[in-house]
Amino acid sequence: MSDHSPSTATSAPAKRTFRIWRGDKNGGGFKSYQAEITTGMVVLDAVHQIQAADANDLSVRWNCKAGKCGSCSAEINGKPRLMCMTRMETLPPEGDVTIQPLKAFPNIRDLVTDVSWNFEQNKRITPLTAPPKGDPDLFADGTFRMYQHEVDRSQEFRKCIECFLCQDVCHVLREHDLHTEFIGPRFLVRAASLEMHPLDRADRTSFLKYQANIGYCNITKCCTEVCPEHIHITDNAIIPLKERVVDAYYDPVAKVIRWIFGAKKS
Numbered sequence: 001m002s003d004h005s006p007s008t009a010t011s012a013p014a015k016r017t018f019r020i021w022r023g024d025k026n027g028g029g030f031k032s033y034q035a036e037i038t039t040g041m042v043v044l045d046a047v048h049q050i051q052a053a054d055a056n057d058l059s060v061r062w063n064c065k066a067g068k069c070g071s072c073s074a075e076i077n078g079k080p081r082l083m084c085m086t087r088m089e090t091l092p093p094e095g096d097v098t099i100q101p102l103k104a105f106p107n108i109r110d111l112v113t114d115v116s117w118n119f120e121q122n123k124r125i126t127p128l129t130a131p132p133k134g135d136p137d138l139f140a141d142g143t144f145r146m147y148q149h150e151v152d153r154s155q156e157f158r159k160c161i162e163c164f165l166c167q168d169v170c171h172v173l174r175e176h177d178l179h180t181e182f183i184g185p186r187f188l189v190r191a192a193s194l195e196m197h198p199l200d201r202a203d204r205t206s207f208l209k210y211q212a213n214i215g216y217c218n219i220t221k222c223c224t225e226v227c228p229e230h231i232h233i234t235d236n237a238i239i240p241l242k243e244r245v246v247d248a249y250y251d252p253v254a255k256v257i258r259w260i261f262g263a264k265k266s
Contacts, residue, residue: 013038016088018046020058021100024109030098031055037088043099044072044083047111059110067228070163074111075100080165080226102168115164121183124211125191129202137199150198156236157193159229160186166223166233172216183212185223185233192237195244205248208241217242 013036022031033054035046044062051058062072065084072083077091077098091097105113130144131137137145166185172178191208194200208214219242221234231237248254 016046017096018050019096019098020047020050020055020111022055022058022110023107025107028107028110030100032096041088042084043074043076043081043086043088043091043097046088046097047083047099059108059112061112068161070161070228073102073163073165073168075102075168080168082163082165082228085228102164104168104170104173105164117179118162118164118167118184118186121187122190124183124207125187125194126202126204126207128194128197128200130199131201135201144199146198154193154196156231157189159231160189161229162186163228165226165228169222169226170217171220171222178213178216181213182216185217185238188212188214188217188241189231189233189237192241195241205245209245209249214238214241214245 015034016037018033018035019030020033022028033050035049037046044060044065047058047060051060060072060074060083062084063069064071067082067085070082073080074083075081075098076083076086080102083099088097099111101107101111102113102115105115105117108114133142139145164186166189167173170182170184172182173184188208191204191212194202195204217238219234219238224231224233224235227233
């Protein structure tokens, strides 16, 4: 008589091999580790498991593990992503998982890069410049007049968590290393948030053209594709800024007016 009782055996957790870049600014290479994968795991979970069991000295930057701090940016299988928001089941089931630091910035150690350059770019952008006293956009008591639809226009840009994935994937910074000439998509978004503010009075077109070199962007939308906050970086920020620069410097009517009156755009 055969035994039809259910089996009490449980399958062991699946294991995946992770190739993690180890090294510093002087060089390094990939080293292989294994981690047990369970349902719902994200890449950061696997990295922490490896760090606890096999690589206590592995350097990795993280904080919230909720996709809101932007700290755990890395390149997973060659694509810039947040490790805490990349579920293991979304990766190809076969082959090793490769994790390396962001390519566009100097490496400090292992998966940690020096992103301080980005904060220097932010300082270069003229901050919000409010209207002066007597401006028609002010009420009699000197308060600002603003409507909800005006707030909504730039609200999208405030979702940025400064993970700098868009900076990393941008070919101008990643492939051509033009950090001294181009501020990158994250700070074009910052400029757009100010330019589209209804109360701002600053003129940033000269900065965008000559210092930020917005013309270097060929609107491939790679920055939009990697944004974890789904900001429409190209369509809603970069293209409108490009249009403002074109209007200021290349509009034929404006050029004729400047030629007649001798005015030149700085």
